[in-house]
Amino acid sequence: MDKRLYVTILYDFYGGLLTDKQKEIFEMYYLNDLSLSEIGASGGVSRQAVSDLLRRTTKLLTDYEERLGLAARHTRLLDCIDKLAAQCNGLREVMPAAAWHQIDETLTEIREL
Amino acid sequence: MDKRLYVTILYDFYGGLLTDKQKEIFEMYYLNDLSLSEIGASGGVSRQAVSDLLRRTTKLLTDYEERLGLAARHTRLLDCIDKLAAQCNGLREVMPAAAWHQIDETLTEIREL
Secondary structure, X not given: OOHHHHHHHHHHHHHHHOOHHHHHHHHHHHXXXXXXXXXXXXXXXXXXXXXXXXXXXXXXXXXXXXXXXXXXXXXXXXXHHHHHHHXXXXXXXXXXXXXXXXXXXXXXXXXXX | OOHHHHHHHHHHHHHHHOOHHHHHHHHXXXXXXXXXXXXXXXXXXXXXXXXXXXXXXXXXXXXXXXXXXXXXXXHHHHHHHHHHHHHHHOOHHHOOXXXXXXXXXXXXXXXXX
């Protein structure tokens, strides 16, 4: 998986354990796509200081995942949901349309949790 | 939900963030059902010291849940899985037995994640 995508998934799980400062810089860089120089300029610090903070923050996030494995568990879950969706989809022709609609809604609800 | 059950669920999620000592005492009390006095005696500390450590540990676990909400998210997920199981179950008579068996297996796999 793309490293950038991976750390944003970890942030979704463990961001709540970061400090406000760590969250702010992480979001500027990974979610709002600002450059290190732009982030540094906005906070009056050097590009290098921003880079160091980001490195420590992503290290923290990967450490949390190493200890808890909750993002990996969630990925396995989504794989199972895909399998289940395919299994249900294979039965669409024998299902009443309303029943399929209900199942499809529940699958969407699960994916959005 | 029963408080004892609730903290063991939180432990399942966040136990990896506790120290070895905290994990050991937590498991003795909540998983192996030893009394405070028994735990104290085995470690050469007072009943009160064990009680204090357990209180701090469960506080840590509830703090993690307050910040991350991953156990609550998982509970919502299991509710959705129950709903999906009921929806699929309602279609058993129109499904080939082999198809039901596959779906049932995937639902079990999800519950055990």
